[in-house]
Each structure stands twice: as structure tokens, then as C-alpha cells.
Amino acid sequence: MPQPYDDAVYRLAGAIPPGCVLTYGDIAELLGSGGPRQVGAAMSQSTGRNVPWWRVVRADGTLPDGLIERAKEHWTEEEIPMHRGRIRLAAARWQPDDAGFAFLDAVAADLAGTAPATSNCQGHML
DNA sequence: CTTTTGACAGCGT
DNA sequence: CACGCTGCCAAAA
Numbered sequence: 001m002p003q004p005y006d007d008a009v010y011r012l013a014g015a016i017p018p019g020c021v022l023t024y025g026d027i028a029e030l031l032g033s034g035g036p037r038q039v040g041a042a043m044s045q046s047t048g049r050n051v052p053w054w055r056v057v058r059a060d061g062t063l064p065d066g067l068i069e070r071a072k073e074h075w076t077e078e079e080i081p082m083h084r085g086r087i088r089l090a091a092a093r094w095q096p097d098d099a100g101f102a103f104l105d106a107v108a109a110d111l112a113g114t115a116p117a118t119s120n121c122q123g124h125m126l
Numbered sequence: 127c128t129t130t131t132g133a134c135a136g137c138g139t
Numbered sequence: 140c141a142c143g144c145t146g147c148c149a150a151a152a
Contacts, residue, residue, distance in 0.1 A: 139142085
């Protein structure tokens with residue numbers, strides 16, 4: 001069963017719109033907790049969880065061997081801007097809108113323990 | 127408590 | 140552009 005941190009990572013990953021990506025470092029920063037390596041650890045456990053893992057990449061726009069190959073197919077399919085086998089972050093990096101930030105904050109707050117006092121009806125899924 | 131290990135990041139050579 | 144080093148964070152040994 002997923003740890004709370006992992007869950008938060010998956011929710012953020014799931015919030016990334018098709019055609020865009022975020023780096024491990026971005027996720028960590030947005031969560032306001034842990035570091036890129038923690039995000040990576042979480043992603044390594046994401047298999048079989050409906051998580052768009054190919055939208056979470058390294059800071060240089062690549063992924064480790066074995067994943068990069070499969071990811072390229074998705075990148076092509078979603079028309080994510082890439083160049084010589086690597087994503088062009090300058091163009092593909094997701095820049096959340098207000099609604100996006102609201103969601104990200106909610107996840108971060110939830111993780112921080114700042115309980116969802118507003119836990120009402122935010123059933124937010126894909 | 128120290129060491130090792132990762133789907134990492136940044137910088138210098 | 141490719142390595143190699145150092146810094147980083149948390150978990151496990």
C-alpha cells in the first residue's frame with residue numbers, strides 16, 4: 001500500500017495535462033517536501049497504478065534506460081516536444097493555471113498534514 | 127550512529 | 140556534449 005508521500009506524487013503526476021511534463025525536482029518543490037530522489041523513489045513504485053509516469057522526467061528531459069524507450073512512444077503520441085530523444089523542457093514543462101495551483105496546493109497541504117478541512121466534495125480524478 | 131542505495135540535480139572540466 | 144564529483148533527502152541495513 002502506497003505511502004502518503006507516494007500518493008501525493010501520483011496525484012500531482014495525474015494532474016499533469018497530456019502533452020506536458022514536470023521534472024522530479026519540480027514535483028518535490030511543488031510538494032514542498034522531500035527531494036527529487038524521493039519523487040524518483042515514489043515513481044519507481046508507480047507501476048500498475050494508472051500513473052502517467054512518462055510525464056515525470058529528469059531535469060535534462062530524459063528518463064533512465066529501459067523507460068526512455070517506452071516513454072518515447074507516449075511522448076510521440078501526445079506530441080510532447082522533443083529533440084534528439086530528449087524532451088525540450090523549455091517548451092514541454094507544464095505551467096499550471098490558477099485551478100492547477102489550487103489543486104497542487106491542496107495536495108501539498110494534505111501531505112503536510114494540514115488536514116483537508118475543506119474535505120467536502122473535491123473528488124478530483126482524471 | 128554510519129554506510130549504502132536510489133526512475134535526481136547542478137557545476138566544473 | 141559527455142563524464143565525474145558533490146550535494147541532497149529519506150529509507151533500509
